[in-house]
Amino acid sequence: MTDLYKTQRAMRAMRQAALTRGVIAVLDVGTAKVACLVLRFDGPGRGRETEGVGPMAGQAGFRVIGAATTRSRGVRFGEICAMQEAERAIRTALQAAQKMAQVRVDHVIACFSGAAPRSYGLAGEAEVLGQTVTEADIGRVLAACEVPDFGAGREVLHAQPVNFAVDWRSGLADPRGQAGSRLACDLHLLTVDLQAVENLVHCIRRCDLNLAGIASSAYVAGAASLVEDEQELGAACIDLGAGATGISIFMKKHMIYADSVRMGGDLISLDISKGLQVPMATAERIKTLNGGVVATGMDDRDMIDIGADCGDWEKDRRTVSRAELIGIMRPRAEEIFEEVRARLDAAGFDNLQSRQIVLTGGGSQIPGLDGLAARILGPQVRLGRPLRVQGLPQAATGPGFASVVGLCLTAAQPQDEWWDFETPAERMGALSLRRAVRWFRDNW
Amino acid sequence: MAGGRPGHGRGRVSRGAASGAGEGHGIFGPGNDPAVALMVALGPAPARGRMAGVLRVPLAPRDPAPSRLTYRLHRLWLTPLFRAVLKVGLPAYALVLGVGVFLSDIDRRAAVTETFETLRSTIEERPEFMVETLRIEGASPAVHAALAAEGPGLFPVSSFRLDLTEMRARMEAFDAVERADLRVLPGGVLEVRVTERVPAVVWRSPAGWELLDGTGHRIAFLVRPEARADLPVIAGEGADGAVPEALVLIATAAALGDRLRGLERIGERRWDVVLTRGPRIMLPEAGAVTALERALALARAGDLLERDVAAIDLRHAQRPVLRLNPDAVEELRRIRALETGAVRR
Numbered sequence: 001m002t003d004l005y006k007t008q009r010a011m012r013a014m015r016q017a018a019l020t021r022g023v024i025a026v027l028d029v030g031t032a033k034v035a036c037l038v039l040r041f042d043g044p045g046r047g048r049e050t051e052g053v054g055p056m057a058g059q060a061g062f063r064v065i066g067a068a069t070t071r072s073r074g075v076r077f078g079e080i081c082a083m084q085e086a087e088r089a090i091r092t093a094l095q096a097a098q099k100m101a102q103v104r105v106d107h108v109i110a111c112f113s114g115a116a117p118r119s120y121g122l123a124g125e126a127e128v129l130g131q132t133v134t135e136a137d138i139g140r141v142l143a144a145c146e147v148p149d150f151g152a153g154r155e156v157l158h159a160q161p162v163n164f165a166v167d168w169r170s171g172l173a174d175p176r177g178q179a180g181s182r183l184a185c186d187l188h189l190l191t192v193d194l195q196a197v198e199n200l201v202h203c204i205r206r207c208d209l210n211l212a213g214i215a216s217s218a219y220v221a222g223a224a225s226l227v228e229d230e231q232e233l234g235a236a237c238i239d240l241g242a243g244a245t246g247i248s249i250f251m252k253k254h255m256i257y258a259d260s261v262r263m264g265g266d267l268i269s270l271d272i273s274k275g276l277q278v279p280m281a282t283a284e285r286i287k288t289l290n291g292g293v294v295a296t297g298m299d300d301r302d303m304i305d306i307g308a309d310c311g312d313w314e315k316d317r318r319t320v321s322r323a324e325l326i327g328i329m330r331p332r333a334e335e336i337f338e339e340v341r342a343r344l345d346a347a348g349f350d351n352l353q354s355r356q357i358v359l360t361g362g363g364s365q366i367p368g369l370d371g372l373a374a375r376i377l378g379p380q381v382r383l384g385r386p387l388r389v390q391g392l393p394q395a396a397t398g399p400g401f402a403s404v405v406g407l408c409l410t411a412a413q414p415q416d417e418w419w420d421f422e423t424p425a426e427r428m429g430a431l432s433l434r435r436a437v438r439w440f441r442d443n444w
Numbered sequence: 445m446a447g448g449r450p451g452h453g454r455g456r457v458s459r460g461a462a463s464g465a466g467e468g469h470g471i472f473g474p475g476n477d478p479a480v481a482l483m484v485a486l487g488p489a490p491a492r493g494r495m496a497g498v499l500r501v502p503l504a505p506r507d508p509a510p511s512r513l514t515y516r517l518h519r520l521w522l523t524p525l526f527r528a529v530l531k532v533g534l535p536a537y538a539l540v541l542g543v544g545v546f547l548s549d550i551d552r553r554a555a556v557t558e559t560f561e562t563l564r565s566t567i568e569e570r571p572e573f574m575v576e577t578l579r580i581e582g583a584s585p586a587v588h589a590a591l592a593a594e595g596p597g598l599f600p601v602s603s604f605r606l607d608l609t610e611m612r613a614r615m616e617a618f619d620a621v622e623r624a625d626l627r628v629l630p631g632g633v634l635e636v637r638v639t640e641r642v643p644a645v646v647w648r649s650p651a652g653w654e655l656l657d658g659t660g661h662r663i664a665f666l667v668r669p670e671a672r673a674d675l676p677v678i679a680g681e682g683a684d685g686a687v688p689e690a691l692v693l694i695a696t697a698a699a700l701g702d703r704l705r706g707l708e709r710i711g712e713r714r715w716d717v718v719l720t721r722g723p724r725i726m727l728p729e730a731g732a733v734t735a736l737e738r739a740l741a742l743a744r745a746g747d748l749l750e751r752d753v754a755a756i757d758l759r760h761a762q763r764p765v766l767r768l769n770p771d772a773v774e775e776l777r778r779i780r781a782l783e784t785g786a787v788r789r
Contacts, residue, residue: 070508088507088509089509091509091510091512091515092508092510094515095518098518098519102522104523206512208515208516
């Protein structure tokens with residue numbers, strides 16, 4: 001745990017260095033595409049100067065100066081499966097973005113969707129040392145949280161305090177300065193497979209870049225596509241990616257649960273490819289241009305050329321009705337949503353007052369998908385698009401870019417994490433020295 | 445993983461064609477295998493076509509990813525310092541180095557200087573820029589002759605080498621010239637417009653007779669002062685420094701007509717008016733004109749100038765003094781004695 005603490009603090013220091021320099025890249029390593037944005041931080045409100053939520057919720061502090069997208073390679077289910085290929089894809093995106101920005105980027109914040117994220121809710125308690133709660137008290141209460149045994153080969157990706165309580169007064173977002181004698185906190189811990197993280201880190205190191213932060217795609221997609229009241233009242237963001245479907249539940253502006261289903265849009269394309277006997281690229285194209293999940297009478301007469309390039313006239317002139325295509329796509333979409341439903345049920349999503357569901361990600365562009373989701377997940381479903389940030393190209397404003405835009409927002413306005421607070425001296429084993437220093441400072 | 449195959453295939457094709465062309469001169473050389481000999485016999489062009497047809501491989505899609513080296517070079521290129529050094533520093537260094545190396549040899553430096561000088565004189569000595577003649581306007585014959593003597597040694601000269609300021613200073617150094625305007629006119633003419641000084645007074649200086657203008661500047665020495673009898677005369681040391689005042693006094697004294705002989709500067713500070721017969725009028729340092737007008741008024745009223753007076757002393761404005769001649773003093777005393785009844789001794 002101490003090792004992780006140091007690693008995360010190092011990444012945090014690097015992120016602050018990048019914000020001071022003013023240029024940072026954000027990278028979304030997805031299954032279908034690798035998207036990279038280069039951000040320039042300048043002007044007032046650089047970094048986190050203001051307390052709380054600043055004007056424009058932190059979107060005004062930066063500007064996108066470079067954007068590039070490339071087809072992803074070597075990534076399956078949101079995890080890197082072929083290092084060389086993935087590295088090349090990342091390099092392509094980074095070089096194109098740097099070329100557009102005409103700036104050399106040294107720091108990158110990355111996100112990925114796979115690696116089986118798992119959520120834990122932690123609680124901790126500590127006595128307040130002085131009259132009022134200080135940052136050191138918060139550090140101590142966070143350190144006092146009882147960490148469950150999440151097993152070997154897992155790594156903590158996010159550890160965010162979501163709630164504080166001072167002497168039975170609960171629901172405090174920021175307890176600093178409050179008078180009390182007992183401080184309790186709830187911590188949301190998200191763990192992922194260590195190997196997936198290590199692979200990503202290795203790929204980014206191979207591109208001569210410093211990793212200044214790493215995030216879960218489900219979390220950042222939610223941060224980008226849920227509007228403020230949804231984040232406050234409670235909502236789930238379903239990020240329908242190509243390889244994995246991310247689920248994140250937000251309440252009181254904090255993520256309280258995240259999960260990922262290892263099924264996505266690629267699976268639908270695969271079904272089409274198998275069902276119609278066409279190559280994967282053609283299946284993807286047919287899905288994008290003619291796909292749907294709700295068939296009508298008109299769709300029986302809507303014939304689609306599926307074609308081929310084999311030289312056999314009969315095979316090259318094949319057609320299929322749109323109803324048949326929908327018949328292939330719909331069961332798979334239902335299966336994905338049922339799996340999502342199971343995860344939401346396990347998380348207790350039904351207990352929230354507002355059961356808003358927001359669909360985002362590239363897969364959410366299939367026509368009629370929101371109606372299908374409403375039948376399976378619950379009545380309040382809407383299609384979400386990421387927030388508009390300054391300088392973002394028109395081509396990168398679609399729902400498929402929710403996670404990369406969310407990464408921009410979290411880079412500009414990062415959520416407090418456990419490692420953002422000073423760890424108490426007991427944990428560092430330097431208590432006596434700290435006391436000696438304090439005594440010296442108090443008496444001289 | 446891809447990328448190696450098509451290149452390899454193309455390499456083989458080109459190598460086969462190149463060897464076919466290369467072996468063309470040595471058909472009967474040792475070690476030629478029959479295939480090459482056949483290829484040479486058929487000629488290189490059809491051979492290349494046939495080989496290419498056999499070995500053509502479908503091209504794999506190009507890898508869009510930049511190689512690691514390309515990526516690193518691109519990043520290096522985007523580094524501001526490196527970019528500045530490469531775009532500004534290196535060319536500047538190369539330029540300075542090149543010029544320095546070139547000029548380090550004294551012969552080359554001399555050659556460059558000579559080339560430059562030749563080029564310069566070629567341009568300067570074009571006929572359009574040459575000045576051939578001197579034209580003097582507005583000068584009296586004597587001055588004209590003096591100024592014209594400057595020209596002949598100078599011409600022909602390029603107008604670039606002509607130092608008009610210096611020439612002007614030299615021409616204005618002549619006493620008789622007040623102002624000289626020099627300009628180069630088209631057609632190779634250097635025109636000098638001369639404004640001569642106008643003689644105002646004749647000064648009997650310690651050195652001799654001099655002709656002065658209105659400001660007191662010398663125009664010429666006079667050998668025969670009676671040649672300029674039309675001009676008033678001034679005398680005394682330092683008289684040339686107060687010529688404007690003298691001219692005003694002379695104008696004031698115009699009423700005296702030809703009785704005025706001239707003005708004399710006394711002690712380099714004040715004027716005396718000298719008349720042909722009659723008293724000398726001694727004027728004060730300040731307010732000389734007023735004092736002279738007063739003396740003239742006195743003269744008109746009391747016919748003073750016709751009497752036997754040696755000097756009218758007006759140096760003190762409150763106390764004008766008349767100095768009589770010795771005979772007149774005697775006469776005055778006699779008259780006073782008669783009036784008082786005193787016995788003349």
